[in-house]
Amino acid sequence: MDLKKEWNEFIENSTDQEKTAMKLFLNSLKAKREKTSLTHIASLLQLKSKKIEEHILEMEMPNSPLLDNSIGIVHGGLTATLLDTAMGTMASLVPGNKKGAVTVELKVDYLTPGVGEVFICRAEVVHNGRQLVRMNGKVRNEKGVLIASATGTFFKLAE
Template sequence: MDLTQQWNDFLIDATEEEREIASLYLDSLKRKKAGKNGTHIGALMGITSVFHEPGTLTMTIPNTEILQNSLDILHGGLTATLLDSAMGTLAFRLLPEDKAAVTTEMKINYVAKGVGNEFKCVANVIHKGSKLLVMEGRVFRDDQTLIAHATGSFFIIPKKV
């Protein structure tokens, strides 16, 4: 069965909620294809980023059905993904072109439930060494309530050419 037929078969008896979620998936594929996001997970989460100098990045995601857990709040694992993405993106940006950064450790404290229309993660540099970067990230819901705080260590490695 080809992809078009699979989609048509799905849509025949899909609920309105299932159609909305399918639309979110398709929109994420379009964002990735258009280069608006560098990864499929970033596109699926709807990540947008703004770099601030020196050493700060803000990453924002909209709250969608895809991101919610069974309690209708932002899934803790996706909160962790947002934190890791923001801190890692900032770490990578601070390095020379021949270097990359990979997460070696991350500690997260969840302090409030993830509800609202969008979530903003602010990442900052704590330490930039020659082999290790230490970062901090904070996730806020749209009423400015802190929902999670993290620190992360990123090992500096040679970039694949």
């Protein structure tokens, strides 16, 4: 069966939740194609970031049907993805880092169920060394409830 026919048949029998998920997938593909997002995962998760201070960044991830685990809360792996992406983005922006940074170590503590309309990660530089950047991150929902905290170490890529 060709993709177009299969896609059309699926759409005809889709639930509202499946249609919402399909729209998210389509929008993420468009954003990647139009280069408004650096990665498919950032586009799919609708990640938006802003630098708050020289060493602090906030990244938001709106809740969607794509984030749910089997019990209806945000999947822990996606919470970890938000933390890793926010901390890695901030580590890439530290003074003296020209190429970017990759994760060396990430430790996540899950504190309360991931429930909310939007998840906000605040990533803060703890130490900016010659090759490594040490980070702290916290994820809260829109009501300020702390969902997870993390520490991470990021390696500065050579120029």
